[in-house]
Amino acid sequence: MQILHINAIHEQKSTGRICKEMSEVARSQGHESVVAYATGPDTGLGYRIGSQADQKRHALLSRMSGKQGYFSKAATEDLVRFMEQFRPDVVHLHNLHSNYIHLETLLTWLAANDVPTVLTLHDCWFYTGKCTHYTRAGCDRWLDGCGTCPQLKQDNPSWFFDRTAEMWQDKKRWFEAIPRLAVIGVSDWITIEARFSFLQRATILRRIYNWVDPNIFYPRDTSPLRRKMGLDDAFILLGVASSWDDTKGLADWIDLAKRLPNDQILLVGAMPNQSIPNNIQSVPATTDVEELATYYALADVFLNLSEEESFGKVTVEALASGTPAIVYDATANPELVPDSCGRVVTPHDFDALIQAVTSIRQIGSEAFKESCVTYAKATFQMKDRVTDYLTVYEQLQETKGRDSQWRVHSSPSSSPFTTDQTI
Structure with a gap:
């Protein structure tokens, strides 16, 4: 398989290390895996999206307009041209809310080309208008459309306008248009939340825990x-x-x-x-x-x-x-x-x-x-959990051409939240 990960950061911090480790395990099993990223070290194993200047411009326009993910269009068009050359069998979306992606350009291309698409819920941003978390605020507006956002000045802040209802509607429309979409929650908690969101109709909706590398994290003499x-x-x-x-x-x-x-x-x-x-x-x-x-x-x-x-x-x-x-x-x-x-x-x-x-x-x-x-x-064994993702990639590839009105549930498992929801 040709696998492309898209993430804000490369090889560093939590999601950067996750993408790196997923690529390493995939390559060890004979797949080709590349990370497209906005920031992080250039190791020669990825594709850098845009520039630091473009990200700063995106961040400023986002704060002024109240809309995030509506800028960096030229950088995203360059990414699309790279994808057309790379010809991924699956595109895996991670953190897209760091002012470097034009969402409509990316998601419309994935939908138009029927590219198997996986998104991992590292936080709640994919199914809300703008926020990455909402529990401390006690907000449930994401269930039916956002708007009147109680956290407008938090996360990626808006200085003037509340565009959260518009962004929620746009995300809903763009994600629902992708024929083969897998939504992966990294815990039971966020997987349950996603089942109440507009992502509930994804081709696959399941939980796969994050992991740790036992070759790095182990008891040692300190x-x-x-x-x-x-x-x-x-x-x-x-x-x-x-x-x-x-x-x-x-x-x-x-x-x-x-x-x-x-x-x-x-x-x-x-x-x-x-x-x-x-x-x-x-x-x-x-x-x-x-x-x-x-x-x-x-x-x-x-x-x-x-x-x-x-x-x-x-x-x-x-x-x-x-x-x-x-x-x-x-x-x-x-x-x-x-x-x-x-x-x-x-x-x-x-x-x-x-x-x-x-x-x-x-x-x-x-x-x-x-x-x-x-x-x-x-x-939380790294190889086991990454293999779970590779299985999801394969399942998505097998669903091409199926009637999206029919849902086939996998056999029962030990947890109701690890069950695939497959169309």
């Missing part, structure tokens, strides 16, 4: 780093994010640090310029996955205090590294952490949060290690 950081006897709580703000639980981390002054907290990721307690050590964001894996293995407990996670890859990376996790009971968080691998607590319930930390401290983090690693390998 005693030299502990000594270097002066943390020999410390009980270490770890958090990881690309950048820290309240959507990633920063306010709760600060509150927790004040309540647990004798514990050491490491927060990996870009930190805003604000005062933090002395027992919080800020570690700059890193694109070095080996360095990141070392921090996971260093910690006694990993905490994910975000209420909006379509998956929560940082949580799974911690588990694969042998570190138990404590997560909030919200969105996709709880489905990733069984009792044998950590604790699930009510959001912002600090008594429950401290009790969970205390429980793991008393039992000992080491007692969780084997369960965490075994569970991560069984559930």
Whole structure:
């Protein structure tokens, strides 16, 4: 197969690494896989879309007009010409909301040429007017058309206009026109949400978990780093994010640090310029996955205090590294952490949060290690999950010419959310 991934970033951060790993596994099985991207290192294995100047122009016009994905037309037409030469058997869409794609040009071409198209719900943007998440805002306008957006100034902000209803309608029309469309949720939670959206009529709608590379994320001896950081006897709580703000639980981390002054907290990721307690050590964001894996293995407990996670890859990376996790009971968080691998607590319930930390401290983090690693390998094995995607690609190719009014459901599986919905 000729596989083309389209993503905002190449080889870095969560979705960039996902595309890289998917391509590596696909190539190892004899397929050709290329990533088209807007930013990231030029490795000679991908196609760069547009330029930094074009992305800045797109971002400015988006903020002024209130519409995202309606600019970068020339760059997208160049991408279409590349696709016409590459002749992909399947196009896999990842993050398209980073001001680098003209949606109508791309999606209309995919529909007109009946190209098998897969979109992965790394967040909620594909089926909303503009937002990537909506649970903290308590908004359900995406169910029937958006408009009167409560998060107009968030995510990709609009300075003047609310165009969310128009963008919702456009997305609905463009995606419904693609004859062979697979929608993949990265968790049960977001897959259920998608079943209530305009994506519900996709040819295939199923869940495939994200994964971790066990050759990178595994238990390792971190005693030299502990000594270097002066943390020999410390009980270490770890958090990881690309950048820290309240959507990633920063306010709760600060509150927790004040309540647990004798514990050491490491927060990996870009930190805003604000005062933090002395027992919080800020570690700059890193694109070095080996360095990141070392921090996971260093910690006694990993905490994910975000209420909006379509998956929560940082949580799974911690588990694969042998570190138990404590997560909030919200969105996709709880489905990733069984009792044998950590604790699930009510959001912002600090008594429950401290009790969970205390429980793991008393039992000992080491007692969780084997369960965490075994569970991560069984559930989030990279080769297995990428093979699931390759199977979806093959199923889409086999559906050409079928009557779109007929739906054929696959045989029952252990979870109702892993079942393909096939036309």
